[in-house]
Amino acid sequence: MSVQDRSNVRTPDGCNRVVITGTGAISPAGVGVEALWQAVMEARCCIGPLTRFPSDSFDVKIAGEIPAYDPLALGLTKKEAHRLARFVQYAFIASDEAWAQAGIAIENEDATRIGCVFGSGIGGLEAFEQGSVTLNTKGPKRVIPLFIPTVISNMAAGNLSIRFGLKGECTNIVTACATGTHCIGAAYRSIKHGYLDAALAGGTEESVTPVSLAGFSNLGALTKPADPHAASVPFDKRRSGFVAGEGAGAVVLESLDHARARGAHIIAEIVGFGSTGDAYHMTAPEPDGEGLVRAMRLALEEGGFGPEDIGHLNAHGTSTPANDKAEAQALIGLCGKGCEVPVVSIKGSTGHMLGGAGAVEAIVCARSVVEGVVPATTGFSEPDPACPVRVLREPLRDYSQKVALSNSLGFGGHNASLAIAPYCG
Structure with missing residues (x-):
């Protein structure tokens, strides 16, 4: 099957094609993929003053908080809101949207063939902080019995599999800031090679906490x-670090055969995934990006594409120098100079x-290739000669694309790249 012939x-090589049939998000832009998409396309800054806790003693005064977050609404x-850490709550909200859009009726499926690959880079930080305070002020007997299953990062995947009745692979890939992309990539591979028919995949984080x-x-x-508008400015000459945000992104992936058999609406197709390590430094990326180059090349080649076919790059772009x-x-x-x-x-x-x-950005990347647009980068205004790439100040529209890449990098030298293409039946 060539790049042009995607009718099978x-x-x-005989593997399954893998498509996206559902997406969901909760982010500083609000609840839902539509709120996220509108904010990105409008180049709207959703960062604001810290409200979660007093920040008088902190150097940092802003964050990307979920606006007016009310889990009951x-x-x-009430039980879920009380017992589940925020990162799991966020995963529930994003996944509810994705699962509803995909329209999979689990009672009509072999649940052992549907998996959940959903991760968190850190897990339940807020509950960990509270438990530590309780231990040190009230003693070990006052730490809640569910402390451990509240804070450990696999509980997003575990609780999601319970929520939706998913009995296939249930895993949590943890690669720091590359977690969401690696979880989607792992689910993609399990479906591609026939271990699963479908999967719920994504990433979640509750990173706006004091510690x-x-x-x-x-x-x-x-x-x-x-000033929120001068804070997160990816690729800009003024950039000086990232702004902590929180939220979750979820996708439902299926083999094309499975999706067609049940008459699913197909959003886009994942055509490749690259995962590499830098073997360089605990927190810093390898300066010339050699490991990321390999990840992007692997993702493209798996789909039968070359660098010349890339419509756009949804970059990790943290705004750190x-x-x-x-x-x-x-x-x-x-791609060359x-x-x-x-x-x-x-x-x-x-x-x-x-x-x-990574999960939220993969959703934006998929929608971009489907709608033939590339969003602008909010906050970007002063190009940096050290970053001589084409960062957009205005969105591109009516822009047909064969394939796009969505990148993530994580502390420890983790590189991940998803190749996402419009679905051609």
């Missing part, structure tokens, strides 16, 4: 400006959702 349900029960902001700030990773420079160098390393591939980072709108970022 299998790839040339969003469909969670999180203190740790990232003391590391020098967070930006200090109090080292990350953006390395990612720009990686794109040039893939004078690269004109349009680049967008949505973190100017949302901040950095850590383990949830």
